[in-house]
Amino acid sequence: MKIPFLFSVIILAFSCSTPVYDMVVTVGGEVRADKLGATLAHEHVLVDFIGAAHADPVRHNRDSAFSIILPHIEKIRDHGIKTFVDCTPRFLGRDPLLLKMLSDATGMHFLTNTGFYGAVNNKYIPEHVLNMPAEAIAAFWIAEFKQGIDGTGIRPGFIKIGVDGETLSDFHKTLVTAAAMAHKATGLTIMSHTGKASLAQEQIDILEAQGVKAEAFIWTHAHLEKDMTKHVEIAKAGAWVSFDGFRGNPEEITELTEMVVNMKKNNCAVKLLLSQDAGWYDPEFPDGSNYQEHTLIFDKLFPELNAAGITDADLNRFLNKNPGKAFTVKFRINE
Template sequence: MNTVLGPVPAEELGVVSVHEALLSVVPGAEHAYDVTIDRAEIFETLAAKLKDFRAHGGGTIVDSTGMFHGRDVRLYETLSRTTGVHIVASTGQGPEEKLGGYFLTPQTNPPTPWPTEKFADLFTREVTEGMVVPRVERRGAAGLVATTATAEGMTATDESLFRGAARAALNTGVAVSIRYGADAVHDLDVVLDEKLPADRVAVGGLDREDAVAAGAPLEVARRGAYAVLDHVGTEDGDHLTDAERAALVADLVQGGFGHRILLSSNATGVAKGHPGNDLPYSHVLTAFVPLLKERGLGDEDVRRILVDNPRDLLSVR
């Protein structure tokens, strides 16, 4: 299992939050006149949130933001040493609108997407050689390939990204985390088309109202991938309420898919250039697990979802 401090036995991860953000910076925001990047202040804020997570039984945070959105490997190393929380950083990119022009090969007319193989090589090297750190070259292996599709539906560039992510996973043994665009099952099938085993894929955003209406959580689990309800604590009209999420988890467990559920809050530790989701990383443990218990889930069910499932996903194999 790749953490920012090096390989860790998977059984030591403990309770894992699989879709969170530590430092999230909109590309270019650091140059805005009204944005300050005070590393000492950022460190103190994140350390307090990670210590709170650990105090409530948390063991591992996965920063699933990928490349170019504020990922700071040296900061994460220090935070992990200071707080005792394992941190898994990710490679990957997306959606298309968040890519720099460099990745759209603008020398062609019209611009054409980077080929799948180039994305695969980029992501593979971040796992095998270490994540790129400006002016330092590389350090720390990525533990996950995370990519996102365009909300209105997967574009040609998004498809390149997804296929590249799948090939990087096949090359390295790490898993893929996808956030779908308009159709979760379609986007999962693109990754599976690369012959990546379904149990190496986590599909995020499945607590969105549109995903639930389309039956996507059950269909994703049926295909053998992990159904990720990753906005626990967000009740904004586009997502289920926590009570509805708990009912969905209970239905999946009763249907025999308890081994295919993952939970997270999509919380943002520190956001720059955009409004973050200012939930504590401990929200799943403090507020959501009691709802699951009310729905009849036992300690073994909860442990499977919070400890065993993410351990199996994040194991390098």
């Protein structure tokens, strides 16, 4: 059949204008990055500190946990939050089905993760993993991304690792190398519980040696580094800088305000993530009595930031634009 010229021009114009969107993987499936809405980039609904040796999903009753967590999530929804990034890794109580229940009940998006958390002397790493090569660890994370987690069909939206110490241990170097390999296979962003700048830099160096750009890396708990020049340095290297610990005391408010203002002053607002690392249902407190609200930054920090010259447009960037970009599934690889 011969297609009339005008008709073929219309078809061509239509197919050329079909946009390709950046996507984020949530527990409910893929969501356009620009539709995530206001996002808390580092929170937890559940954490179990028992350690990998005794970690077991049966340590919490999912339905009871759900009914305790739900009102806390509804409160942040009332503050306009649309997306919750749950940073609890495997062996620390990660429960994708619980996140899916919360997502269904609230209409909000939830992200979960793949990865292993090496901080705290590898307490949350099973013994046999300590001797695994990076390739084998990465293969496990890649499989979770491709096939879903534990038969649930729910896919991780980022890689979560954790390191600590003065310098990276050999095993923590293996974790970072595995994260680089998994990024190259999946495009998932790497969020690392880190703290001080020297460890962040060590990790970025390993990623770059593996061909992965700093843009793929979120320096989590960067506020624990008190030298503010380091926040700027690492943001300018391309990494995401996440100030994500807040319990509402006056010293924290003063310090975080200075840090956020410093990032803006040095043109690094485009690389800043702001959250509070709050929550969570803890199986040791089944009545939920120790749950820390996710609303403290709205009530106590944001007014101080506003008073210090951080505008609503800035806050919109930290909560709205930046997380969508940070969690976009995309290869950030050196040619």
